[in-house]
Amino acid sequence: MRLSQKNYAIDLGLFPLGSCTMKHNPRLNEKLARLPGFADIHPLQPQATVQGALELIDELATWLKTLTGMPAVAMSPKAGAHGEFCGMMAIRQALVARGEAETRKRVLVPASAHGTNPATAVQCGFIVDEIKANARGRVDMDELKAKLEMSDDIAGIMLTNPNTCGLFETDIKEIADLIHAAGGYFYCDGANFNAIVGRVRPGDLGVDAMHINLHKTFSTPHGGGGPGSGPTVLSDALAPYAPVPFVVKDEDGVFRLVEDMEGDASESFGRMVAFHGQMGMFVRALTYMLSHGADGLKQASEDAVLNANYIQARLKSVMTPAFDGYCMHEALFSDAFTADGIETIDIAKSLIDEGYHPMTMYFPLVVHGAMLIEPTESESKAELDRFCDSLEAIARRAAQGDETMKGAPYLAPMRRLDETQAARKPVLKWTPPETSSVAAE
């Protein structure tokens, strides 16, 4: 009990980890996921006995397809990067079907991308080609055009929108058109879909594949509370290559799992998981959708953007916004405002003393000493103000070069850890403390 109270959780306060989207996890989600009809079933049960569960998967798939404007969705990927893998494998399979798998090897990835994007591309056998950001934090269109004109080996592009700088890629439609004209596919990293749900449908932007983090956008637990879940929507061009298994509804109203690569699934790239995906997360995500409704989901994304802009507006006089103008669902600052000797990590550690979990730091890499703050939509103005008051005071100390910040945190159960030694000389085995046998008894 006492150990649990030393922990920090989204229930206890703001969790401003940018790019991670630490959303409130409604208790109703948990209640429904524990209903015996969902919790006490087994993936190998006869399908006739789990029609309700299959219907729920189908219903959630319908919501995801509607919200993204995409015709198909693979439900089985188990997290964001797994969804990326699904989408890129579908692209690879499409290239195989076109007879171009050996010639189209290059995948364009912006410098600000999540590290999983280039890693996924390489895992699927592609070669990564980085595109720089322009001064506005968006894809440099001149460089993109130059790269596309130069070559005929483009497999596709992997782009996050809103991007990891918390900015909407305003040229996204043109980017999609250029990639398609070059014979490639458009993978959109949906990690930040929570900023645009109900406002923009990725299908309308020319996206061919996009994973959706149920543990970000649709309020299922994130981090230690996981597991994650990364359903991946696919365009008409990629839908035939979707992985098995998937749920179909027969004409007689019976839900059926397509598990073998034949019939509807004859062109599938294969199977990614043993069973059908993260059933418990499906229940939670659909609960969230049904309790909010389409209008509520739209408001959630609008409020997420409003909250982030409120933080940016309140702090821009004492901290340095990385880019001009409004942000989307997360506010990004550089360390330009700090005095010499005070770094981003000192600000993050000082926040712990104020009772907050730190923001994301040193990411994205394109911004020096980056501090990425994502408040999420469920925080009230009072809570945002309290957070901003704390961070504002810390920022002023950082600007004045307050050396005491180098020792923070002072008030946490653990003082500052030696991350360098932990990485260079990790202690990976627990060794029992030496105690006398008498004392142990």
Added chain:
Amino acid sequence: MTTYYTEDHEWITVDGDVATVGITKYAAEQLGDVVFVEVPEAGASFAKGDDMAVVESVKAASDVYAPVAGEVVEGNAALADAPETVNEDPEGKGWFCKLKLVDAGELGSLMNADAYKAFCDGL
């Protein structure tokens, strides 16, 4: 011996047809405490700009690019057990590998010490 620099913060010191490559003091400072280094093995060959080595700090993991084309004669094996050498002496004992050059003409596209200093001042 002449030392050249790249915009990606590698240095390359040429002695005859063999060059020693590492990352600059500026790069080491920006990365912070280096905790892991992976250097290429002898025999590996790279084109100019290829990913050649990996350096990981408490802040970030970065690729190190081949400043020019060449074949690796020797990797600095000592860095595996002592990655801190990259912080302590980046342009000396913290070298990454020795390259046998393919085309010395490629060096012409790199910066000299003064140009690199001006480049860093502008960052």
